[in-house]
Amino acid sequence: MKTNQAILTDQFKRKHTYLRISLTERCNLRCTYCMPAEGVPLSPKSHIMDYDEIYAIAKTFVENGVTKIRLTGGEPLIRKDIHIILGKLASLPVELAITTNGITLDRHIDVLKENNIKNINVSLDTLSEDKFKEITRRNQFEKVYNNILLLIEKGFNVKINAVLIKGFNDDEIIDFINLTKGFSISFRFIEFMPFDGNKWDIKKMVSYAEVLERVNNHFFLENVERIKDAENDTSKNYRIKGYKGSFAIISSVTNPFCDSCNRLRLTADGKLKNCLFSASESDLLTVFREGKSIAPIIQKAVLGKFKIRGGMDTLEKLKKPDLHSKNRSMITIGG
């Protein structure tokens, strides 16, 4: 397969080798930080990419230098044709990964194994059944927790994502890290980010610095090891000495990692987003359906990428609702 990174290199010389594809706008949970209580307006089914379109558009990215694809959503595993999508994408020369809320993982272990998917990120924001119900508006804690144990047993590389919200789950940081004592998992704390309809307030966010302070106070500085981050990693990684697993902090708000950003996002309705925080989108699906080349649209979108956080280069700008509320809800971007 020929690769040509030219169209995926932006004006700041960042090469975009990682594509996140959202497979659906729907979800079997209703996380408060991700979507408004009333739900989001859903695109008609005919506007959502089918499996052939997902494959063809993904192939164009791979031909132009993408080496990693992560499937997300909504909840990617609720797509009825997920086995076909996985099979098609697994035929491309890329590392394939998935981010899921974990509810139906037990039914998908075989198809994930068959398609050589090793890296699975599961979202879990609390270890309390009641709090799980409060944050996700659904009563599925046990299912998700047991499915995480199943993934570990089956030998997958498991990362757990928790969005930290002050007064809600910040008292669980140490409990989460204690899970890494016996399990070889990575627990990742995500700073709460603003999106349309998620009632974001910087006062609700638990920052990178605050997480580290709590961890250092509890485990003592000499036991908290900074470990090497993977290339283009968005997280800062740590380990408690002697623990099997590790933990990490994703500090998109207080300490953005835009300099090394290698990510592009394709929404379920076939729009390319050059940045998680950017409200602007480029319609690839319509152009693809017209039988035209999507490469020039991709190139234009990549060249238009801002240096920092979709142009919100200061915390002050990020705090302005008129800037971040133009962006979609996270459920329709995919994280």
Ligand code: SAM
């Ligand atoms: N349904 C899947 C899941 O929950 O893992 C995949 C889609 S979800 C949108 C992808 C990731 O985005 C999840 O890890 C979720 O925690 C994260 N996320 C959603 N809203 C967020 C927000 N406001 N701030 C930070 N992370 C958020």
Ligand code: SF4
């Ligand atoms: Fe669904 Fe994931 Fe959003 Fe929760 S974070 S509502 S599981 S898409």
